[in-house]
Amino acid sequence: MDLGECPKVHDHALRADFEAASKERxxxxxxxxxxxxxxxxxxxxxxxxxxxxKLKETQDxxxxxxxxxxxxxxxxxxxxxxxxxx
Numbered sequence: 001m002d003l004g005e006c007p008k009v010h011d012h013a014l015r016a017d018f019e020a021a022s023k024e025r026x027x028x029x030x031x032x033x034x035x036x037x038x039x040x041x042x043x044x045x046x047x048x049x050x051x052x053x054k055l056k057e058t059q060d061x062x063x064x065x066x067x068x069x070x071x072x073x074x075x076x077x078x079x080x081x082x083x084x085x086x
Contacts, residue, residue, distance in 0.1 A: 022029075
């Protein structure tokens with residue numbers, strides 16, 4: 001997922017001001033960041049589960065299709081008689 005360019009201002013002077021102010025008071029930026037990361041992780045987990053379900057369905061379909069198409073030659077009486085005469 002591409003989040004695009006950061007819309008925030010990254011100015012060194014503002015950063016120094018923030019660091020000085022954050023020593024005096026907590027602005028809870030870390031909580032905002034954690035909430036953003038939690039949303040991102042939840043979205044990734046949701047997409048992963050959807051992909052797993054689609055993959056399982058596809059694998060089941062392919063397995064059924066392959067089983068229907070393949071007639072194992074060892075199961076036919078003619079083939080058994082040719083290889084292992086009794």
